[in-house]
Amino acid sequence: MDRPQIRLEFAPELHLFVSAPRRAGRSELRTDGTSTLGHVVESLGVPLTEVGALLVDGRPVPDAHVPADGEEITVAAVARPQPVGAAPRFLLDVHLGTLARRLRLLGIDAAYENPDIGDAALAARSAAERRVMLSRDRGLLRRRELFAGAYVYSHRPAEQLRDVLSRFAPPLVPWSRCTTCNGTLSAVAKTTVREQLHDGTERSYDAFAQCGDCGQAYWRGAHHARLEAIVTDAVREFGGAPR
Numbered sequence: 001m002d003r004p005q006i007r008l009e010f011a012p013e014l015h016l017f018v019s020a021p022r023r024a025g026r027s028e029l030r031t032d033g034t035s036t037l038g039h040v041v042e043s044l045g046v047p048l049t050e051v052g053a054l055l056v057d058g059r060p061v062p063d064a065h066v067p068a069d070g071e072e073i074t075v076a077a078v079a080r081p082q083p084v085g086a087a088p089r090f091l092l093d094v095h096l097g098t099l100a101r102r103l104r105l106l107g108i109d110a111a112y113e114n115p116d117i118g119d120a121a122l123a124a125r126s127a128a129e130r131r132v133m134l135s136r137d138r139g140l141l142r143r144r145e146l147f148a149g150a151y152v153y154s155h156r157p158a159e160q161l162r163d164v165l166s167r168f169a170p171p172l173v174p175w176s177r178c179t180t181c182n183g184t185l186s187a188v189a190k191t192t193v194r195e196q197l198h199d200g201t202e203r204s205y206d207a208f209a210q211c212g213d214c215g216q217a218y219w220r221g222a223h224h225a226r227l228e229a230i231v232t233d234a235v236r237e238f239g240g241a242p243r
């Protein structure tokens with residue numbers, strides 16, 4: 001059987017995944033005549049979690065399309081914001097602990113496993129709990145079991161946070177979740193958490209909250225100015241808490 005020759009163009013957002021010759025406009029490729037377009041794109045290094053529309057001669061086709069000779073193919077980046085439900089939940093791999101704590105700081109449900117439980121267990125948890133898997137590991141993002149996945153584009157936590165907030169537009173409810181364990185916080189009386197407080201804290205503050213899962217006490221003013229700045233910046237750019 002003849003091997004079809006196709007021409008491919010990738011959106012600029014996807015250029016970091018492909019080899020240099022495929023970043024400069026359309027490039028040619030011979031396929032095996034049986035592989036799907038999804039497989040062809042993935043085999044060139046692009047996680048399908050990052051791919052939006054696939055266009056053949058300007059018409060959208062599914063991942064399962066088998067390219068035919070002469071087709072002009074455009075691979076678009078995933079649209080932002082990407083809808084994944086009203087209050088998206090996340091699962092982060094072992095390398096994204098700082099991002100996990102920052103998401104929790106904003107009240108976003110961000111499960112995080114450390115030590116590493118392995119790709120298979122992560123993918124299974126993503127599926128079972130309908131969590132978007134966040135990772136910089138393309139191999140993990142290829143796993144078919146994932147409920148959904150997203151490549152985290154930056155190494156830097158501040159940029160990672162903006163990436164996730166702009167991509168999924170989760171509702172922000174700052175100071176409502178435990179940054180240590182991802183449990184939810186409830187207001188409590190000072191007496192409930194007294195044994196966790198230093199003398200100065202007990203005298204200076206009256207509004208206290210406690211994690212329903214691990215029991216950690218929180219109080220207004222307990223947060224470093226840096227955390228206040230992270231919250232202020234995120235709310236300014238991506239919207240505040242619902243009432």
Ligand SMILES: [Zn+2]
Nearest residue numbers: 178181211214
């Ligand atoms: Zn907790």
